[in-house]
Amino acid sequence: MDIRHLRSFVTVAENLHFSRSAEQLGLSPPTLTAQIQEVERLLQARLFNRTKRSVSLTPAGEAFLTEARATLEQLDRAIHVGRRAGRGQVGRVEIGYVGSAAFFGVLQDQVQRFRNQWPDVMVNTKEFPTDQLTPLLEEGRIDVALVRTPVLLPPSISSHILARDRFCLALPADHILAQTPSDIHPRALANESFVVPEQALGLREVGKRGRFNPHIVSAPGTLVAVLTQVALGVGVAVIPSILTQIIQLPNVVYRQIAGPAITSEVEALFRRHERLPTVRNLIGQILETDASLWKAGFPQSMQINCPKQNA
Structure with missing residues (x-):
């Protein structure tokens, strides 16, 4: 038994008329009759009482109709979901x-x-x-x-x-470079200890511009962890400037880096x-x-x- 057998049965059960159902399904009446008989053979049950003047469902037919409808509805849902998945909608x-x-x-x-x-x-x-x-x-x-x-x-x-963002400096509030409002030149950082985040691009560029190899004392991982260590006086850090907008920790001061922006x-x-x-x-x-x-x-x-x- 396949889906077309179920659809044929449900159509006849809803119309209770073989000729009308055959026309609706695009089948010849003999073909539709053969499909219904095939379903009855598979189920070993009579589904319709049929006379020259009327067609009606047997008790077995009524029970099978409920399950056949549920199966077709589930199939339609599956097809709908599959098509939506194919379009990336689910x-x-x-x-x-x-x-x-x-x-x-x-x-x-x-x-x-x-x-x-x-x-x-x-x-x-x-x-x-x-x-x-x-x-x-x-x-x-x-x-x-x-x-x-x-x-x-x-x-x-x-x-x-x-x-796109730009890098800037995070310094302990009592650091000597934090006492000036001016931008910090990379050369002024040559003797500093650095706390470095996962992405060290900013620090590498600062070292290149200042002509020194950064002395890295800690690499704690996340940016919040980096700022925490700066607050504890472990060192200074080159960080994305977005952090200045959203994270204000006690004992941390932010300063711009002098010269062209170092892009992040x-x-x-x-x-x-x-x-x-x-x-x-x-x-x-x-x-x-x-x-x-x-x-x-x-x-x-x-x-x-x-x-x-x-x-």
Whole structure:
């Protein structure tokens, strides 16, 4: 017995008329009769009482009609869900991110916009260390990664810049360089001890401009942990300036770095040849994001500057 047998039976049961049902199904009356007889043979039960003037359901036919309708309704739901999944309208996406992507607001922006567009797709998010994100993406354990660059990418992974920021300094409040409101030149940092976050691009550029090799005393991991160690007087840190807008710790002062801005970028990473429709929909949204319009979740006209003193 297959689906066409069920549909034929339900149609006859609802019409109680073989000729009309055959026309509705696009079958000849003999073909429809043969299908019903095949169902009755398989069930070993008579489903219809049929005379020259009327057709009616037997008790077995009434019982079978309830289950046949339920089966067809479930099939229709399955087909509907399958088609929606094929268009990426249902399913799940897994996003891995580093903390600064959430600090900057790009994680919230991407997730909210995607949920608004595809409300039946489940979006799962989880924070990971930077060095784990690319392998997780390659292994298929996450679908998109939000990272702070630079990150070494294998050929199978593509990227798109979501937001740009600039680096600045975080210093203990009693540090001598924290006592001046002027920008700090990289050369003035040559003898400092540094607390370094996962992404050390800013510090490397400061050392290059100041012509010194940074003395790193701690690498605690997250940006919050970095600022905590600065507050404890462990050292100074080169950090994304977005933190000056959202994290104010006692005993931490922020200062700008003199000279051209040292750029910090947040990128989305994704598989170059993605096949899942749900993930392709998210990637399409990401590719439409213009990093030039982003400054901590606001248009670029709202500039981020490191405050001259700890507020």
